[in-house]
Amino acid sequence: MTDNSTAESPASAPSLPSDGYVGDPAVRAEWDNRYADRQQLWSGRPNGALVTEVAGLTPGRVLDVGCGEGADAVWLARGGWDVTALDVSGVALERAAGHARDAGVAVRWVHAALTDAALPPGSFDLVSAQYPALLRTPDAAAERALLAAVAPGGVLLLVHHAGMDTQRAHDSGFDPADYVWPSMVTALLTDDWKIEVDEQRPRVAPGGGAGAHHTDDLVLRARRLR
Numbered sequence: 001m002t003d004n005s006t007a008e009s010p011a012s013a014p015s016l017p018s019d020g021y022v023g024d025p026a027v028r029a030e031w032d033n034r035y036a037d038r039q040q041l042w043s044g045r046p047n048g049a050l051v052t053e054v055a056g057l058t059p060g061r062v063l064d065v066g067c068g069e070g071a072d073a074v075w076l077a078r079g080g081w082d083v084t085a086l087d088v089s090g091v092a093l094e095r096a097a098g099h100a101r102d103a104g105v106a107v108r109w110v111h112a113a114l115t116d117a118a119l120p121p122g123s124f125d126l127v128s129a130q131y132p133a134l135l136r137t138p139d140a141a142a143e144r145a146l147l148a149a150v151a152p153g154g155v156l157l158l159v160h161h162a163g164m165d166t167q168r169a170h171d172s173g174f175d176p177a178d179y180v181w182p183s184m185v186t187a188l189l190t191d192d193w194k195i196e197v198d199e200q201r202p203r204v205a206p207g208g209g210a211g212a213h214h215t216d217d218l219v220l221r222a223r224r225l226r
Helices: 025-036 048-054 071-078 090-103 141-149 182-186
Strands: 004-006 061-065 082-086 107-110 124-130 150-161 193-202 216-224
Touching: 025 090, 048 071, 048 124, 048 150, 048 216, 061 071, 071 082, 071 090, 071 107, 071 124, 090 107, 124 141, 141 150, 141 182, 150 182, 182 193, 182 216
Parallel strands: 061 082, 061 124, 082 107, 124 150
Antiparallel strands: 150 216, 193 216
């Protein structure tokens, strides 16, 4: 749901750090304002595609990109995953940290842009990006950052709303051409990767929350072979 994370290392303590945001201040402000407008923006339950695709995976180290208010991160931590969760919004991360404390689980919170975060390359057994708002750049920085974070043998799981990538720019200022979509990541996959799932399917959506009106998902699950 977002694009950005702090220069805090995943090896640091699982509490929310004092502010050290790294990324575009305008992007941070946009998302902070969006969260501040509502007491709860999302449903508070894990995303359906994540629950489906993680079934059968052995828990290891996971990076939750655009973690929002932390529902996926908390669910993964409860399932035995070692979770690093990243977002541009400090407001969202404060809420997420509170939910993790209430659940009695430890999560490493990173407040920065994905492309600016100090993440060790090739170190996550699962990189999960559920409906992320990753800004597109000429050098495909966000796409490459997603791929670079996955460890050999690990999985990239990227889920987005079907049909949004072909929409025209909205009067609200949203232009799909500004963002990264699964097909752009697929285009970068080499022989070092095996696509396990690349499909559109009905969305298993938790009730309520922004985005609940979307009915279909694009799901990309790719395994890094080496």
